Amino acid sequence: MSAAHALLRAWPVDPRDNLPLALWDSAAIEAATGGTASHAFQASGIEMDSRDVRPGDVFVALIGEAMDGHKFIPAAFAKGAVAAIVDRPVDFPHVLVKDTTEALHALAHAARDRSPARRIAVTGSVGKTGVKEAIFASLDRASRGAAHRSVRSYNNHVGVPLSLARLPARAKFGVFEMGMNHAGEIAPLADHVRPHVALITTIAPAHIENLGSMEAIADEKSQIFTGLVEGGTAVIPADSEYAPRMIEHARKLGVKIVTFGRSADADVRLLDAIPSANGGSLVTADLGDARVCYSVAEPGEHWIANSLGVMAAVRAAGGDLASAGLALAEMGGLKGRGARFDIAVAGGKALLVDESYNANPASMRATLRQLGQTPAHRRVAVLGSMKELGDFAYDFHRQLAEPIAEAKIDHVILVGDEMRVLAGELGKPRSNSLGIRPGFAHCEGPDEAIEALEAFGLTHGDAVLVKGSNSVGLGRLVKHFTSAPG
Incomplete structure (x- = not known):
């Protein structure tokens, strides 16, 4: 046997290599939704807004209270859609299902179940989008581009299933943002994602008009822990006055608990933060069995706390802390958020x-x-x-x-x-x-x-x-x- 053949035979086997390269094809959508495809096709994306369709997308014709997505099917195909998911036959390539919203949920669950990705869910009254982006940047760097996340603020009853349905089969990590306006909204989102790690950034009086009290906000945010898989980790801000309340929610579910903050008993504890020349901070944190020092590009005390949560979540997900430090040092402010x-x-x-x-x-x-x-x-x-x-x-x-x-x-x-x-x-x-x-x-x-x-x-x-x-x-x-x- 030649040396070249020996090297080929010794090439490491990765089960992910057997997973599909296309995000979805017609057969997989049929299997997930129970629908019937009019044509065979492969798709690189899923979209629900015809204005945002890109070539290769499948357009999901959702029906809302005031709008029927079926009206926008021609516009979606004009922008390059390869097929649509519909509840009635149309004169375009499509998958016919009974209910397009239920079909989207089915695709989300199928995407979740076929992928080996470690899933991280993020909620909180303040900072969840920035923290989600920081966790994604950390894991994407460590996995060399094999991380996925919710785009924009797709964090509601439509955005979360859509983001999950976009999870590539070969992804190693998926990061999902979850928001709410009323009680009872977080648990269904967590049940869709079934995260391995669930992080709460902070508790503040956002949406207090609908929830009625800060305690009710803390209780609702804590419902993110109900979706955690067995052996999952709840990441909780130790400095919040509602931390004991959130910890109790997690403890009742029997999940692992990791806290972060300045508090002396925090599992990921701030030791020092020094202002840096670029307006950010140089942070030193104690993780119990290790200490890390890293830069945070984003200015403000709140980003020092956010960075501790990012470190806690990345570690709980099996990510690389050095990559997290580099990602935090390079992050810039998001549109509308700094x-x-x-x-x-x-x-x-x-x-x-x-x-x-x-x-x-x-x-x-x-x-x-x-x-x-x-x-x-x-x-x-x-x-x-x-x-x-x-x-x-x-x-x-x-x-x-x-x-x-x-x-x-x-x-x-x-x-x-x-x-x-x-x-x-x-x-x-x-x-x-x-x-x-x-x-x-x-x-x-x-x-x-x-x-x-x-x-x-x-x-x-x-x-x-x-x-x-x-x-x-x-x-x-x-x-x-x-x-x-x-």
């Missing part, structure tokens, strides 16, 4: 921080604190209303006066009806305990806020934070200033 832009202004450049996608009292305070620590000629905050706070809205908006003062914000532009109470608070002769009164303006919507910020007149060295609930529309303001010619 992306930073240099924008052209009078005399040079100003910094604009885009946090326009979401807002609640905890994230508002965290980002205002970070703005206060950002070197700047002047600090400006454009703050949109925080939604879904119900009867708590008045107090939570009014109480933002204190962190605005503590951050030494020079000028505030308030957007939305709920922000009127904060405008009234800032207009008082002594609007806070520090006796600091920033300049401010109140606007009804983003267009008026654009005019107000232009009238204020940004100059070289200014720093601007733009933050509010997505429905306020401050993304329009961000786009206006970041797309302006330099």
